[in-house]
Amino acid sequence: MLFSRHTYVERRKQLRELVGNGLILLFGNNDSPMNYPANAYKFRQDSSFLYFFAQHREGLVGVIDADSGKETLVGNEIDIDDIIWYGSVESVGDLAAQAGVENHAPMAKLQDMVSEAIKAGRRVHYLPQYRHDIKIQLADILGTHPNSLEPSLDLINAVVKLRSVKSAEEIEEIERACEIGYQMHTTAMRLCRPGVTEQYISGVISGIAASYGCITSFQSIVSMHGEVMHGYPSPRPLEAGRLLLCDAGAETNENYCSDHTRTTPISGKFTQKQKEIYSIVSDCHDLALDVAKPGVRYYDVHMDVCRLMTDRLKELGLMRGDTEAAVAAGAHALFLPHGLGHMMGMDVHDMEGLGQIHVGYDEETRPSTQFGTNALRMGRRLQEGFVVTDEPGIYFIPALIDLWRTNGTNAEFLNFDKIEEYKDFGGIRIEDDVLITKDGCRFLGENRVPYHIDDVEQFLADRD
Structure with a gap:
């Protein structure tokens, strides 16, 4: 026990x-x-x-x-x-x-x-x-x-x-899972080089979890096709100039979980185009850390992230028009078709089997039916002791882009001609596990997997 x-x-x-x-x-x-x-x-x-x-x-x-x-x-x-x-x-x-x-x-x-x-x-x-x-x-x-x-x-x-609401004992066990997750993700980053296969990296990080007597908290997502939400590893060798998205976590012997995502430039450095999109995701990730605290609805944190993302995509010419109107219409969901995060604990999507409407929502906050926002698993007010994930992303999904362009979906807010230039981009997600504290929130895990651009590139340079 x-x-x-x-x-x-x-x-x-x-x-x-x-x-x-x-x-x-x-x-x-x-x-x-x-x-x-x-x-x-x-x-x-x-x-x-x-x-x-x-x-x-x-x-x-x-x-x-x-x-x-x-x-x-x-x-x-x-x-x-x-x-x-x-x-x-x-x-x-x-x-x-x-x-x-x-x-x-x-x-x-x-x-x-x-x-x-x-x-x-x-x-x-x-x-x-x-x-x-x-x-x-x-x-x-x-x-x-x-x-x-x-x-x-x-x-x-x-x-x-x-x-x-997680007890201090439970938080300690989740942090143990996060430390194993740190070993998994930094190893994946070290292995991320042209010629190495997605399956090899996935196998190595699964072995790290097993070496602690643990299992992975879900089937690891390791893919150059980061635009695929559940892009499971293939035998494909990694290609220079592309990005590798790794979404993986550990589950301790007592079944408490971690869940992190990092997106790594396979060549060791981000291209300018990749930097521009990556910086938006990392800033959205950090905005959530600034806003999340007891009494705040996670739905509202999600929407704050969507507004920042829309503003920044407008700067790149990918979106246009009034930000509030664009977000209200769900135009940003072309790039972010999922929610900001979910509860985490003994299940990586904690208690999801009990019905997400009972876990992430309540009588005050009800699920949305709008595309993208309907995938937000956690919307209700945060409480001290909650553990949630913070995982914004930007994805360029060719089939979705083509569908929206053909149907004219949110055309007033989307510059489809510019978006066409990104159809081979892939996707970026950055995810960490966050404890809601008395006055705000904090990362879980003693060590932080690098995710800011300079830190990622320095980590990759130092591995040689």
């Missing part, structure tokens, strides 16, 4: 109080076969189960009776066949005791617990499920079809409320 037993006891107490009544089910994950049952992916526990019940073993379910306060860890004991192949492990009772749970039971008893609650007319609370084996198990227990499951909004809101 990462934290003290008291931490998990207190978390479950707060959850029970927030939900108020009924039976709460928190499912852990099972092993996930890759291509046949005995060849499984590396086990990854469900984040919410881990947050409240602490244990990494597969095949467990946490049950909390919100009325009586009774807590039970449900799971089957291992048998001799398991011991032969995997060694002895602690009993379910031992695991329960470590997390401060007084009761434990075999999996067959879960059906009885749920049936008794339903028979008594009590609510059964569960979260949205993302693995089909758990969906089927839960549907069987409830006597319904997997497609008819109705997660508890009360439980979702309670989990989001508790997991959104």
Whole structure:
């Protein structure tokens, strides 16, 4: 367990109080076969189960009776066949005791617990499920079809409320992930030379995470085609004069994540054209750091970034017209079709599986339906203890440029003739993990991956 037993006891107490009544089910994950049952992916526990019940073993379910306060860890004991192949492990009772749970039971008893609650007319609370084996198990227990499951909004809101604000212990673990991320990204920058392949760089940085006993927090994006949001690495060798976008992070043994992006000139120095676009992105990145603080909506930080980006693109002749009108019309989204950032913690897009509308939005701040802004995952007011990403970017997506030009989309604000000159440019993104503090915000991680133009070029010069 990462934290003290008291931490998990207190978390479950707060959850029970927030939900108020009924039976709460928190499912852990099972092993996930890759291509046949005995060849499984590396086990990854469900984040919410881990947050409240602490244990990494597969095949467990946490049950909390919100009325009586009774807590039970449900799971089957291992048998001799398991011991032969995997060694002895602690009993379910031992695991329960470590997390401060007084009761434990075999999996067959879960059906009885749920049936008794339903028979008594009590609510059964569960979260949205993302693995089909758990969906089927839960549907069987409830006597319904997997497609008819109705997660508890009360439980979702309670989990989001508790997991959104990170404790000092959690922040320390995220910073550990950021330090591994620093090693990954500075290594990628050192390797970024003509002739080296995208896949080689991706493999090396994944190996760095593995060398710490960790995994990458998501499939690394390593590509000369930075205009592709999820440009996964290919066997292509890097080409002089182009840019390499690397979006990657580490996930610690206790499943806290980092998420950074850097865009590196493959030749070691930015061209003038690249400098002009890169400087806009780095200034937008730094503007967010100046503006983000408790009480400010992240939606408004995003829009401040969009205004600055529009002003600067106008200076280059790529945009035109009134900045406020252009941003209101969504013209900037041709270059920035995603949001400024997202929550981060035990999931790299923290709690996104619970429904982004519940995590990044609330009754005051609702999601936009406008192209580009509709991809903003985090819009609500910031609070001290939130961890968010700051990741502006500028992308030249040929198919999107052609579509907008053909349809005349936002033509009054876009100079398509000038934009044509950038269709082979690619894309630039700069991303860091940010903690909202009492008075503002700060970077997470002791070391900073270089990102200002002079620092990047100096770092690349010093590697030789």
